[in-house]
Amino acid sequence: MLGRASSVLRRTPASAWRRLLRRDFTIAIDGPAASGKSSTARAVAQELGFGYIDSGSIYRCATLLALRKGAEAGAGGHEDIAGLVKSASIDIRTRPGLQRPAPGVTGTGRIAVPDVQVLLDGEDVTREIRTPEVNRLVAAIAGDSSVREAVLHIQRSLAGAAETMPAAATSGGVVMDGRDIGTTVFPDAELKIYLDASAMARAIRRWDEMSSQVSEAKAGVPSPRGAGSGCGQDQDQSESGSESAVDRTPAGYPSVEDIARELEQRDYADINRKHSPLRIAPDAIVIDNTSMTFERQVYTIVDLARERMGLPRKYDDV
Ligand SMILES: Nc1ncnc2c1ncn2[C@@H]1O[C@H](COP(=O)(O)OP(=O)(O)O)[C@@H](O)[C@H]1O
Ligand SMILES: Nc1ccn([C@@H]2O[C@H](COP(=O)(O)OP(=O)(O)O)[C@@H](O)[C@H]2O)c(=O)n1
Numbered sequence: 001m002l003g004r005a006s007s008v009l010r011r012t013p014a015s016a017w018r019r020l021l022r023r024d025f026t027i028a029i030d031g032p033a034a035s036g037k038s039s040t041a042r043a044v045a046q047e048l049g050f051g052y053i054d055s056g057s058i059y060r061c062a063t064l065l066a067l068r069k070g071a072e073a074g075a076g077g078h079e080d081i082a083g084l085v086k087s088a089s090i091d092i093r094t095r096p097g098l099q100r101p102a103p104g105v106t107g108t109g110r111i112a113v114p115d116v117q118v119l120l121d122g123e124d125v126t127r128e129i130r131t132p133e134v135n136r137l138v139a140a141i142a143g144d145s146s147v148r149e150a151v152l153h154i155q156r157s158l159a160g161a162a163e164t165m166p167a168a169a170t171s172g173g174v175v176m177d178g179r180d181i182g183t184t185v186f187p188d189a190e191l192k193i194y195l196d197a198s199a200m201a202r203a204i205r206r207w208d209e210m211s212s213q214v215s216e217a218k219a220g221v222p223s224p225r226g227a228g229s230g231c232g233q234d235q236d237q238s239e240s241g242s243e244s245a246v247d248r249t250p251a252g253y254p255s256v257e258d259i260a261r262e263l264e265q266r267d268y269a270d271i272n273r274k275h276s277p278l279r280i281a282p283d284a285i286v287i288d289n290t291s292m293t294f295e296r297q298v299y300t301i302v303d304l305a306r307e308r309m310g311l312p313r314k315y316d317d318v
Contacts, residue, residue: 025173051162055178060129203260
């Protein structure tokens with residue numbers, strides 16, 4: 001996608017980009033790892049008939065490129081990685097989800113979470129960008145300014161081109177999630193959300209998500225990102241799942257503690273890096289979803305967006 005972006009568009013500031021591409025409403029969702037950004041952003045996009053861009057998957061593609069080429073994330077290696085990113089074609093496709101409950105989890109019946117497919121030079125890398133190897137390296141790669149600059153152009157380019165989902169009368173906007181969307185990528189976004197949850201809730205959710213993907217893979221169920229998400233659990237369910245999650249951890253599979261450690265290290269790197277660190281934008285609305293259902297967080301954001309678009313709220317009675 002970047003390969004096709006003209007040099008004029010590359011120099012265009014974010015606000016002009018959006019006017020040019022007729023994106024009339026942008027929702028930026030930032031927050032730490034596994035706080036629910038992507039699943040929430042996808043559901044919000046479908047509710048509003050917006051496009052959706054998962055910006056973390058672009059950094060993950062950059063990391064996969066680096067791993068495949070054996071490029072070092074240390075001194076001297078980043079220029080190469082930025083070069084690899086610039087010459088790659090990265091595309092994120094969204095397919096509207098059906099209103100269905102996530103496997104084995106209650107409470108998601110009314111929410112549709114679209115599936116997302118990530119293409120790197122035409123190859124479907126949706127699963128490969130979420131391996132432990134990529135998880136370990138991605139924050140280091142994302143800490144480099146030349147890599148971030150290359151990714152920034154892709155983020156804006158994809159946001160402009162994102163296919164909107166068929167649905168509501170409010171179509172035309174875009175939802176993007178990541179770490180610096182409200183602070184750097186779209187600092188003038190009409191709605192900025194900072195999604196957070198306790199470290200343990202986030203680790204358990206990621207464990208649940210991974211284990212349901214393992215079960216689906218064993219059962220031969222194709223699982224693009226989104227199909228097997230554990231949306232809709234509230235914190236009580238999640239926390240009570242903690243011990244059983246530990247008990248159920250199969251050999252060779254990361255435990256909840258392993259995942260918590262990995263998330264903590266990545267959050268630390270994302271918060272403490274020099275360039276575009278993870279921060280709460282001054283005009284962001286903070287939503288802590290530790291004890292909130294998935295439905296509630298989606299409806300809250302949809303109604304905030306509707307209000308700012310001059311539309312009546314829809315979910316006060318739900
Ligand atoms: N309020 C919530 N309660 C329980 N689980 C949730 C909630 N919000 C999201 N999840 C689940 O948490 C997991 C991580 O969410 P995800 O959207 O991938 O986070 P992120 O994009 O921030 O890494 C997913 O399985 C998702 O369905
Ligand atoms: N806007 C963004 C998005 C992701 N990233 C980086 O990419 C990594 C992976 O992002 P992600 O959103 O896929 O991560 P999860 O929260 O899904 O685990 C993050 O840990 C950051 O290091 C970033 O720096 N800026």
